[in-house]
Amino acid sequence: MNKNTLEWTVFAGSLVLILFVAGTLLYSHFTTGQQPPSITVTFGEPVRSGDAYALPMEIRNEGDVTAEDVRIEVVLSGAGLHERSEAVLAIVPYHSRRRAWVTFMGDPARGTVRSRVLGYQEP
Amino acid sequence: MNRQDRRPPSTADSLREYGRGIAGGFLFSLPLLYTSEVWSTGLTTTPVRLLAGLVGSFVLLCGYNAYAGLRYDSRPSEVLIDSVEELGIGLVLSVAILALLGRISVASVLDEGLGTVVIEGLLIAIGVSVGTAQLAGGEEDQGTRHSRQPTLTSEIILALCGAILIVANVAPTDEVLVLAAGMSVWQLLGTMAISVVLAATLLYFSDFAGSGRFDHSRGHVHVLHGAALTYAAALVCSAAILWFFGRFQNHALEIALAQCVILALPGTLGASAGRLLLK
Numbered sequence: 056m057n058k059n060t061l062e063w064t065v066f067a068g069s070l071v072l073i074l075f076v077a078g079t080l081l082y083s084h085f086t087t088g089q090q091p092p093s094i095t096v097t098f099g100e101p102v103r104s105g106d107a108y109a110l111p112m113e114i115r116n117e118g119d120v121t122a123e124d125v126r127i128e129v130v131l132s133g134a135g136l137h138e139r140s141e142a143v144l145a146i147v148p149y150h151s152r153r154r155a156w157v158t159f160m161g162d163p164a165r166g167t168v169r170s171r172v173l174g175y176q177e178p
Numbered sequence: 179m180n181r182q183d184r185r186p187p188s189t190a191d192s193l194r195e196y197g198r199g200i201a202g203g204f205l206f207s208l209p210l211l212y213t214s215e216v217w218s219t220g221l222t223t224t225p226v227r228l229l230a231g232l233v234g235s236f237v238l239l240c241g242y243n244a245y246a247g248l249r250y251d252s253r254p255s256e257v258l259i260d261s262v263e264e265l266g267i268g269l270v271l272s273v274a275i276l277a278l279l280g281r282i283s284v285a286s287v288l289d290e291g292l293g294t295v296v297i298e299g300l301l302i303a304i305g306v307s308v309g310t311a312q313l314a315g316g317e318e319d320q321g322t323r324h325s326r327q328p329t330l331t332s333e334i335i336l337a338l339c340g341a342i343l344i345v346a347n348v349a350p351t352d353e354v355l356v357l358a359a360g361m362s363v364w365q366l367l368g369t370m371a372i373s374v375v376l377a378a379t380l381l382y383f384s385d386f387a388g389s390g391r392f393d394h395s396r397g398h399v400h401v402l403h404g405a406a407l408t409y410a411a412a413l414v415c416s417a418a419i420l421w422f423f424g425r426f427q428n429h430a431l432e433i434a435l436a437q438c439v440i441l442a443l444p445g446t447l448g449a450s451a452g453r454l455l456l457k
Contacts, residue, residue, distance in 0.1 A: 058259070059186040065196070066259050069266020076269060076296060077232060079288065084225035121222045148221040148290040178222040178424070 087149070092122035092177070094147065096129075096170040101163040109156045110140075110163045112170070116147040122175035123147075129157045133166040147175075195310055199264065202309005203271055203302040206343050210301055211275055215350040219423050220294025228296045231422050232265075235300040239264055239307050242339050245332035246311070246456055264310070268303025269295065297422075301346050308339060312456060328391060333453055337411035340452015341445040342419065345412070348444050349419045355429075358436035366439045373412065373439075373446040378405035380450040387455065408453060412445030413438055 058066070099111035110129070116122055125144040131137070140157035147153050187195075210216050239261040243252060252260070272295045276282045282291035348354065361369075381392040382401050392404060416438045420426060426434045 057186050059189060059192055061189050061192045062187075062263070065266065066263050069262050069264075069269075072266045072269055073232070073262060076292070077229060079292060080225040080229045080232070080296070083292075084229070087225065123218075146218055146221055151221075151286075151290040178218075178427075 088119045090117075090119045092116050092120050092147070092149070092175060093118035094122060094125060094127075094172045094175070096127060096172070098163075098168055098170075101159075104158060107158045107160050108162050108164075109158050110168065112142065112155050112157065113152055114142075114144060114147055114155060115152045116149055119149050121146060121148045121178050123178055125175040126173040127155075128171045128173050130169050130171075131159045131161060131163050131166050132169070136161040136166040141173075195314075196267070198313045199267060199306040199310040200271060202313055203268060203306040204275075205309060206305030207298065207301040207346070209347045210350070211279065211298060213347075213350055215352060215423075216297060217281055217294050219350055220292075220297050221290055223293045223297065223422075223424060227422060227424070228293055231300050232296065234418065234422075235303060236261055236265055238335075238338060238342065239303060241331075241335040242304075242307050242311075245329070245335045246339070261307075264306045265299075265303045267306050268301075269299035271302050271306075272296075272299035304339065304342060304346075308343065308456065333407065334411060336452045336456045337408050337449035338415055338452070340456060341412045341415035341449040343452075344448030345416050345419050345441050345445040349416070349425065349441055350423050354420075354437050354440055355425065355433070357440050358433050361436060361440070366436055369439050369443055370409075373443050374405050374409050376443075377408040377412075377446050377450050378402070380447070381405065381408065381453065392454075408449045409442065409446050412442040412449045415449070416441035416445045 093116065095115050095117065097113045097115075099113070101108045101110045103109075112127070112129070114125070114127065123146050125147050127142045127144070129140045129142065131140070136159075138159045138161055140159060142155045142157050144153055144155060240257055243257045243260045243264075244254075273282070273287060276291070276295060276298060277287075281294060287295060378401050380386060381404050393400075420434070420437050420441060425437055429437075
């Protein structure tokens with residue numbers, strides 16, 4: 056076989072990489088079910104943003120199917136506050152998370168923040 | 179990377195071949211790296227589909243290296259080794275360029291980013307294979323190229339390689355589905371007819387480089403056979419790549435077929451160019 060050390064090294068690395076990718080895909084195939092998108096939202100600490108407050112959110116899809124065009128409504132209430140905001144995410148892949156922000160005029164730290172997934176579609 | 183000389187090449191020679199391969203990989207697949215539909219397809223494609231793509235691409239690489247690669251006398255073991263190398267290089271390049279473009283991160287590459295890496299990597303690998311052979315220069319490289327006699331198998335492999343390089347850049351776009359939903363049966367039949375005529379014209383009547391062996395004076399049946407073979411390769415390639423990108427999912431058979439016909443038009447250009455230009 057007329058290969059030099061560099062070429063054997065590239066071949067060995069390539070073989071390992073391909074087997075690793077194929078193995079990972081096989082593992083994923085046999086361990087992933089068909090559970091529909093399961094989206095949960097958790098909030099971080101609000102930060103002041105100009106005259107408003109920006110509230111970070113982490114959106115997780117624990118399901119086995121990707122969700123597209125995910126619309127999330129966030130309502131701030133209590134302590135004399137009542138505001139509604141909304142976030143739209145183009146795609147939240149299965150077993151993955153995304154980070155988004157919503158803004159309010161009132162300080163979310165003073166009231167209660169609730170979220171609701173309005174809808175999404177499967178690819 | 180393969181060669182006729184049985185002595186191991188110098189490291190510099192190997193680096194030159196890898197350089198050509200990398201150039202070819204980017205040259206033939208760069209549009210896909212900048213296409214958002216491909217990124218999102220990577221997030222939604224099932225592992226089984228990705229595995230099928232991995233196997234299909236490897237088979238195509240083996241075919242290309244066996245019948246149309248840089249050298250005409252590669253042994254089967256060398257064909258396999260070269261194909262593994264090209265697939266590996268394609269995957270590494272895919273990771274590198276997607277990370278550079280900010281489409282994947284260290285945290286996502288083994289999770290949600292893996293699909294995108296695999297899809298882009300497969301297409302880059304085919305570009306690497308074609309680039310290594312087609313972009314070669316120098317007397318030694320040229321000397322080995324003209325010794326290969328075309329066979330039906332090699333013609334089919336060349337047509338498939340040429341077609342896939344073109345259709346892979348069009349198939350992920352939403353426009354194919356939009357066109358399929360809006361075109362009438364007569365328009366689709368017209369598209370098929372134009373595709374076959376295009377193949378016949380390119381191969382037999384345009385005097386393109388490499389068209390010497392496509393002689394129209396051998397009769398209409400010969401021309402029709404060559405054009406039909408080219409169009410069939412484009413059609414098969416279109417169906418395979420549309421399935422791989424999940425474009426048949428949840429659609430009626432008519433829409434799926436319409437997409438194939440629409441994609442086979444540019445695919446025919448690629449298949450014809452493959453038969454004419456790839457060596």
